[in-house]
Amino acid sequence: MKALAWLCRSAALSCAVLALHTLPGTTGPAGAAEEVPFITTPDRVALAMLEIANVDASDTLIDLGSGDGRIVILAAKRFGARGLGVEIVPDLVRQSVLNAQRAGVESRVEFREQDLFKADLSQATVITMYLLPEVNLELRPSLLGLQAGTRIVSHDWDMGEWRPDRTVTIPVSEKAVGMDKFSRVHLWVVPAQIHGLWCGQGRARGAALRVTQDFQRFSARLGGVAEIEGFDGRIDAAVLHAGSQGEIQMQQRGDRLLMIRSEGRYAALDGVAFARTTAGGCERKP
Numbered sequence: 001m002k003a004l005a006w007l008c009r010s011a012a013l014s015c016a017v018l019a020l021h022t023l024p025g026t027t028g029p030a031g032a033a034e035e036v037p038f039i040t041t042p043d044r045v046a047l048a049m050l051e052i053a054n055v056d057a058s059d060t061l062i063d064l065g066s067g068d069g070r071i072v073i074l075a076a077k078r079f080g081a082r083g084l085g086v087e088i089v090p091d092l093v094r095q096s097v098l099n100a101q102r103a104g105v106e107s108r109v110e111f112r113e114q115d116l117f118k119a120d121l122s123q124a125t126v127i128t129m130y131l132l133p134e135v136n137l138e139l140r141p142s143l144l145g146l147q148a149g150t151r152i153v154s155h156d157w158d159m160g161e162w163r164p165d166r167t168v169t170i171p172v173s174e175k176a177v178g179m180d181k182f183s184r185v186h187l188w189v190v191p192a193q194i195h196g197l198w199c200g201q202g203r204a205r206g207a208a209l210r211v212t213q214d215f216q217r218f219s220a221r222l223g224g225v226a227e228i229e230g231f232d233g234r235i236d237a238a239v240l241h242a243g244s245q246g247e248i249q250m251q252q253r254g255d256r257l258l259m260i261r262s263e264g265r266y267a268a269l270d271g272v273a274f275a276r277t278t279a280g281g282c283e284r285k286p
């Protein structure tokens, strides 16, 4: 069943049996172990995954469903990164430990027998995965909750409406599954979570910035600042870019949004800070 599922998806075929097996409500963390088979990422693709994320020695990488450990080991050996492999099959965990010793990187890597849905991802600066589309989607809320700027890389499968920031296609003539002889590598950079109401501080007291977020895009409506109604833009890690000429840059620092650049018709916002509020509105200036 596992191999059939993988083949159906990789070949983009319509498989009735797979459709039945993946009806809503039939998949979930408990079923994940049965649904994601062990299929290795080819070395060239593993390298592309690390390169697209710009992995270096300062990174802590977690591979979710780490198989024989190859991605974690490559990240340590080639880029000096620290790594953790989370894998549910005990034999693969043992194999990964041996492979790390053979590669001479055992001091920089760890392999844990664990369900990937229960793994603590908070220390990761990079997360890699070669799973299945519905498993990616199930992980999506946890991944979006990670620190802004965390890089997520997925081999072949995307994350639905959370569009990748970048995708590369790599020819793989020896691809073991499916009819496609290429792999896709997708990169996402976790955007700051800024949805909600932010109140102006200091001289901007009384200004209300209401932000609607759609993954890396946002739309901000501004009340209480003359002649500026709002702006739409893009979130790049913790920095917001907006304005048709890029006149606005804001940075999220904890519960504050700081205007770090505001030019042209947005000049009135220069240096303004907004604080997140759960209240229904922002207090007006006396």
Ligand SMILES: C[S@@+](CC[C@H](N)C(=O)[O-])C[C@H]1O[C@@H](n2cnc3c(N)ncnc32)[C@H](O)[C@@H]1O
Pocket (backbone or CB within 6 Å): 029, 032, 033, 034, 035, 036, 037, 038, 039, 040, 041, 063, 064, 065, 066, 067, 068, 069, 070, 071, 086, 087, 088, 089, 092, 114, 115, 116, 117, 129, 130, 131, 155
């Ligand atoms: C397609 S393989 C990818 C292996 C490796 N990451 C690579 O790219 O070469 C998916 C791996 O996820 C593991 N896996 C499946 N479900 C899991 C779960 N719930 N928790 C941890 N690992 C899981 C499988 O045993 C398998 O080794």
